[in-house]
Amino acid sequence: MDKKKIPYKIYLEENEMPAKWYNVRADMKNKPAPLLNPATLKPMTFDELRQVFCDELVQQELDDTTPYFDIPQEIQDFYKMYRPSPLVRAYCLEKELDTPAKIYYKFEGNNTSGSHKLNSAIAQAYYAKKQGLKGVTTETGAGQWGTALSMACSYFKLDCKVFMVKVSYEQKPFRREVMRTYGASVTPSPSETTEVGRRILAAHPGTSGSLGCAISEAVETAMSMDGYRYVLGSVLTQVLLHQSIIGLETKAALDKYDIHPDIIIGCAGGGSNLGGLISPFMGEKLRGEADYRIIAVEPASCPSLTRGRYAYDFCDTGMVCPLAKMYTLGSNFIPSANHAGGLRYHGMSSVVSQLYDDKLLEAISVEQTSVFAAAEQFARVEGILPAPESSHAIRAAIDEALKCKETGEEKTIVFGLTGTGYFDMTAYEKYNNGEMSDYIPTDEELAKEFAKLPKVEA
Amino acid sequence: MDKKKIPYKIYLEENEMPAKWYNVRADMKNKPAPLLNPATLKPMTFDELRQVFCDELVQQELDDTTPYFDIPQEIQDFYKMYRPSPLVRAYCLEKELDTPAKIYYKFEGNNTSGSHKLNSAIAQAYYAKKQGLKGVTTETGAGQWGTALSMACSYFKLDCKVFMVKVSYEQKPFRREVMRTYGASVTPSPSETTEVGRRILAAHPGTSGSLGCAISEAVETAMSMDGYRYVLGSVLTQVLLHQSIIGLETKAALDKYDIHPDIIIGCAGGGSNLGGLISPFMGEKLRGEADYRIIAVEPASCPSLTRGRYAYDFCDTGMVCPLAKMYTLGSNFIPSANHAGGLRYHGMSSVVSQLYDDKLLEAISVEQTSVFAAAEQFARVEGILPAPESSHAIRAAIDEALKCKETGEEKTIVFGLTGTGYFDMTAYEKYNNGEMSDYIPTDEELAKEFAKLPKVEA
Incomplete structure (x- = not known):
């Protein structure tokens, strides 16, 4: 190939596609600080985190030394539906x-x-499926993450429960309907379906919700249901x-x-x-x-x-x-x-x-x-x-x-x-x-x- | 290349892209019937049609024998922004x-x-620009065509006047805003800005409009303004x-x-x-x-x-x-x-x-x-x-x-x-x-x- 001629769009060939994810923490001299248990202020352990997240995702979360992780073939196959991106x-x-x-x-x-959110949504849905879970819960604000996750869950036939910040649920009904079209259930947050939701509603009647509140509801729901885990689209x-x-x-x-x-x-x-x-x-x-x-x-x-x-x-x-x-x-x-x-x-x-x-x-x-x-x-x-x-x-x-x-x-x-x-x-x-x-x-x-x-x- | 391995998505290489459009009428034994002048019931001539449409587009409209038309380089260049489609x-x-x-x-x-509408929008905008026109008019219903045309006109810096069926203008504001973001002016149809619009409004007060009515307004506007022509997205x-x-x-x-x-x-x-x-x-x-x-x-x-x-x-x-x-x-x-x-x-x-x-x-x-x-x-x-x-x-x-x-x-x-x-x-x-x-x-x-x-x- 002529190295000089740069096309309008550069697409990678299938055999040029990355087969591993890169974990930048492995090369960081100053590692990111660990997550802490709010009760003990000690670093969260694998066993604590796996109550909330899928096992393999917890391993990824905690591993700050392995530079590369193989991308499972099932995820590479899904990536082919829309990747490489130009x-x-x-x-x-x-x-x-x-x-x-x-x-x-x-x-x-x-x-x-x-959006790019699908890159992680499909990975998280894959690991949930691999672990034999029934479904996942999450929060969404404007709805990009919820859309991506509902699409990924639909592909792996996993149940998907989305807590959507109430103001977005009401003012951005189209994203909500995309999620429903992919088979997700979408609940406006704060809701009466969780303890934390009821607590927030009691303290702030008529609140239009927030991302932080929707996260709390999604985590509580995952932890209270058999075969469910919580997934998060960023951070x-x-x-x-x-x-x-x-x-x-x-x-x-x-x-x-x-x-x-x-x-x-x-x-x-x-x-x-x-x-x-x-x-x-x-x-x-x-x-x-x-x-x-x-x-x-x-x-x-x-x-x-x-x-x-x-x-x-x-x-x-x-x-x-x-x-x-x-x-x-x-x-x-x-x-x-x-x-x-x-x-x-x-x-x-x-x-x-x-x-x-x-x-x-x-x-x-x-x-x-x-x-x-x-x-x-x-x-x-x-x-x-x-x-x-x-x-x-x-x-x-x-x-x-x-x-x-x-x-x-x-x-x-x-x-x-x-x-x-x-x-x-x-x-x-x-x-x-x-x-x-x-x-x-x-x-x-x-x-x-x-x-x-x-x-x-x- | 191994002819047997069929990828998930087939993309053509740049050098495999079509450089000519194909005019199926050239191979039709029974040609489509000509457009008729409603006043004379005689076939529309080049000179009649060029009052409404750009000259080169009229030539394309009338030519039922030439099998292939070169795609102008400027249009091929624009096609590179989103073509080949997979x-x-x-x-x-x-x-x-x-x-x-x-x-x-x-x-x-x-x-x-x-949508596919962009394929023709960019061609029609190109010929309008080439002819030295100031702008084009059109109608749109749900808005796919208007969106495509406003995008094409923005690329060639042509003015774009869209008559949007009133019910869509009011109930589908998002498409309208996409067009405006691309710099088009969008008028709900029927409107008071045209004779035909005023006539229809007088006959049907409160009408929510129709595609046929928006076409009439767009044609009248093009014919009454210097340096404008009408363009159509289908048919x-x-x-x-x-x-x-x-x-x-x-x-x-x-x-x-x-x-x-x-x-x-x-x-x-x-x-x-x-x-x-x-x-x-x-x-x-x-x-x-x-x-x-x-x-x-x-x-x-x-x-x-x-x-x-x-x-x-x-x-x-x-x-x-x-x-x-x-x-x-x-x-x-x-x-x-x-x-x-x-x-x-x-x-x-x-x-x-x-x-x-x-x-x-x-x-x-x-x-x-x-x-x-x-x-x-x-x-x-x-x-x-x-x-x-x-x-x-x-x-x-x-x-x-x-x-x-x-x-x-x-x-x-x-x-x-x-x-x-x-x-x-x-x-x-x-x-x-x-x-x-x-x-x-x-x-x-x-x-x-x-x-x-x-x-x-x-």
């Missing part, structure tokens, strides 16, 4: 920006779930392991054409996409084999990395989950009502948090009107309507490309385009009508939340 | 049905417009020419692996997808080189082929368009209110109509609850949430595969999966809730419409 050269965007920068994006939206290190497929494919596609990226950009909510995309590049950086600028982009309205505290915190509102050390805004933090997209979790993956604390990646925050402006500009020339979450990375990529225009540098920029915005048209409508606003939490608001962080010596 | 072996569906049949589907939903023979890319890719992919299909199935509304998908196969059939069963699938609630009259009829409600000879339910026919998806045009492409009249293809009609049952079954195993329109083809493909199960025949079935159902979740919700109903128009209802057909000796 690495696209954004020729049209480059032309529109009139920049000397070369821009590539890894597009994860070409599957019915519409956990097992999820980042599965999502490493994004980065591994990206790296293989770049290597195929001898392309060396200067900057790698991902949006960051819980960290699943970012952690997956950057993992092999970060591995090289950790091993001293190569250097890259790596940028996490988060919403200014939910700035866990850029303005959060690096501390042990609860993962959920009901405090039924282990404590995790992470950059956090406090487990009761909820983004302002005008916040449109996802990326609204109060904390950040412990892996990403540790890498950030070690200054191995940068973080920036962007305001949502500028994010939608970037989304629109991208859509009009690249022909893909991006999810609001993904558009945070687009914003940062455009800004870096415009800096190159000023300096004349021909930098190579790679960003993760995690999904499509088909189910986010209400937010686009607000933007189209000029009715979208920004909000940046004040220092005082954040300080109030920080004061409630649990007192744990890390 | 030809997928439905291994999971075959397993689910436990059928010896081999099922393939050509998936056209992998682009932001979500016309030029559209079928552009859509031949679907069939040509399908045939190239099958040939690459020595696969001979027995049955080819497409859903049929105006005929654009069906006509495009079947064209090269029909060509072989017309030239006596091969034989195939070709099946058009239409909704029982809008059965133009299976129950319509083959006659000259108006293409629009306002009667500003030429007359076309086609299988038609009458230009005032509107499907019953419970009809959920597209495929609601009263007539059928004159090419498809003539082929059907010559018994070169079969037609069947299916009821929508059975269509959604097929959609759900397909989604759960194949991981794609299909558009209601596409699901008509799925229904027929499943039924043929189940017949093979009974007879033990290993037939090869190919069907067109024209798009995704992301914007049709209201219909899915109805189905999920058991609230979807069927409706078959009575003979009396159809007879009333037939009585209004214009009296034209063909």
Whole structure:
């Protein structure tokens, strides 16, 4: 093959596809801090975690030394339904920006779930099936994760119980119906079906719910039913392991054409996409084999990395989950009502948090009107309507490309385009009508939340 | 390459991509009847048609002898953004049905417009740009065509004015917002902005609009504005020419692996997808080189082929368009209110109509609850949430595969999966809730419409 001719889209051949996931923790000198049992403040053991999660997933969660895990053949077979995802050269965007920068994006939206979440959903469903379970429970906010999981469970004929944040359940009925079409049961959270749900409803009548609350309900349901476990779509290190497929494919596609990226950009909510995309590049950086600028982009309205505290915190509102050390805004933090997209979790993956604390990646925050402006500009020339979450990375990529225009540098920029915005048209409508606003939490608001962080010596 | 190993998805290489569209009329012994001027009842001339359509598109419309048209390089370049579309072996569906049949589907939903409509939208936008026009006008019902056209116009920086059937404009705001995000202006039809719109509003105050009415408004607007032309997403023979890319890719992919299909199935509304998908196969059939069963699938609630009259009829409600000879339910026919998806045009492409009249293809009609049952079954195993329109083809493909199960025949079935159902979740919700109903128009209802057909000796 002529190494010089770079196609519009780079697809890997079947025999070039990664057959192993990469566990970046194996190369980290400073390992992410362990999950703690909130009762004893001791690290969670395998036996404790397997009450909540599937056995093999717990092994993956706890293993910070094995660099590669074989991707089971059944999961590789499923990946064939929508992978490899294309690495696209954004020729049209480059032309529109009139920049000397070369821009590539890894597009994860070409599957019915519409996002990268499917990469981990199918893995978690597979291990649940392999363990002989009847089903799984989970939470979902805007619905990307719930959609992906219901699709994966349908494939393996597993029962799927989704607790959907009530405000989304009511205001985003389409995602709910996608999940139901795949056979999942969807319950608005908080609900009367769990103890923690009833407790929250009693304390906050009429509440519209939160991700942290839905997590608590899903965990309680899994633990109280025979043959069920809880699964989570982000934050956990097992999820980042599965999502490493994004980065591994990206790296293989770049290597195929001898392309060396200067900057790698991902949006960051819980960290699943970012952690997956950057993992092999970060591995090289950790091993001293190569250097890259790596940028996490988060919403200014939910700035866990850029303005959060690096501390042990609860993962959920009901405090039924282990404590995790992470950059956090406090487990009761909820983004302002005008916040449109996802990326609204109060904390950040412990892996990403540790890498950030070690200054191995940068973080920036962007305001949502500028994010939608970037989304629109991208859509009009690249022909893909991006999810609001993904558009945070687009914003940062455009800004870096415009800096190159000023300096004349021909930098190579790679960003993760995690999904499509088909189910986010209400937010686009607000933007189209000029009715979208920004909000940046004040220092005082954040300080109030920080004061409630649990007192744990890390 | 090992000819025997058939991958899960067959993608063509860049150098295997078709560089010409195929004009099936060139091989038809009985040519489709010409468009007639409603005032003179004489065939529309080039000069008459170019008042409405772009010059090169009129040439394509009128040319029934040239078998191949070069695809301009600019259009080939745009096609690279989302083509080749995959030809997928439905291994999971075959397993689910436990059928010896081999099922393939050509998936056209992998682009932001979500359907095959983009294939012709980009061509029509290109010719408009080439002619130096300022913009184009069109109508849209559910919104697939309007979405595709607004995306294509955005790419070529053309103005795009869409008249959207009022009921869809109000009830399907998300498609409208996609179009606006791509920079199109979207007007609910009937509107006060056109003479025909004002006339219809005066005659039917409070009407929720129809496709035929929106066509009239779009045509009037194009003809009254300097530098504008009208474009149409289906029915016309030029559209079928552009859509031949679907069939040509399908045939190239099958040939690459020595696969001979027995049955080819497409859903049929105006005929654009069906006509495009079947064209090269029909060509072989017309030239006596091969034989195939070709099946058009239409909704029982809008059965133009299976129950319509083959006659000259108006293409629009306002009667500003030429007359076309086609299988038609009458230009005032509107499907019953419970009809959920597209495929609601009263007539059928004159090419498809003539082929059907010559018994070169079969037609069947299916009821929508059975269509959604097929959609759900397909989604759960194949991981794609299909558009209601596409699901008509799925229904027929499943039924043929189940017949093979009974007879033990290993037939090869190919069907067109024209798009995704992301914007049709209201219909899915109805189905999920058991609230979807069927409706078959009575003979009396159809007879009333037939009585209004214009009296034209063909």
